Amino acid sequence: MKKFLSLVLVFAMLTLVVGCSCSEKKAEQETTTIAWKKGESLFGSKLREYFNACQRNDKKGIKAKQKLSTGFGEVAKEKNLPKRIGYTFADLNADGTEELLVSLIDMKDKLNNYVIAVYQYTGDGIKRVLEGWSRNTYYLMKDKLILNEASGGADDAEIAKLHMRENAFEYMSTLSMKYGKKDKINYLYAEVGKPENTKEFKVSKKFWQDKCKEWEDQVDVNNVKLIKDFK
Secondary structure (H helix, E strand, C coil): CHHHHHHHHHHHHHHHHHHHHHHHHHHHHHHHHHHHHHHHHHCHHHHHHHHHHHHHCCCCCHHHHHHCCHHHHHHCCCCCHHHCEEEEEECCCCCCCCEEEEEECCCCCHHHCCEEEEEEEECCEEEEEEECECCEEEEEECCCCEEEEEECCCCEEEEEEEEEECCEEEEEEEEEEEECHHHCEEEEEEECCCHHHCEEEECCHHHHHHHHHHHHCCECCCCCEEHHHCC
16 A cells, blocks of 8 residues: 555656646747747837838938937938848847847848847837947847947947846957057957956957957848838
């Protein structure tokens, strides 16, 4: 009798473990599905704004620039505007809800496909949390990080990897190019930690170029859809 009760108890425990495992797996799958649906449903109104602006081909671009983003305002006068603006969704801060990324499209050069705006859905509605334009470009990377390339003119340039924490973007590592004495170019690299722990140090031109290429090779433009196809 004791053996029978022991077997029943073991079977019950196994059933409970398997049941929990299946439930967890199902919940995980549902979370992934919900996140994608959230991207489509939460940002429909913002996508509609871009869609309408593209269809209008707003010649002035002033309202579009103020209401949407600086990057959109830069190209708002173009005749082929509906083919220049795209969008995608990505959960950048790993909170289970996707962000909306609106991008400039260039079929000839991957690095001209840069993000002109990132939107996050909060309790207060849709908020723009990042904005890019031709002198300060952002790119979505395959690991859901953001690559930023910024130019301060002829004197300096910076490339950085960013990650999103809650509703803000933080630096992870940077590559800088700055002119020093006698117009000598200094190539600098930094792994960013807490402000007091961050150190920038000189690197060779080859290291700098190789690291730039490594980061740029991780830019992901495969999932971008044209705004003209938005339904």
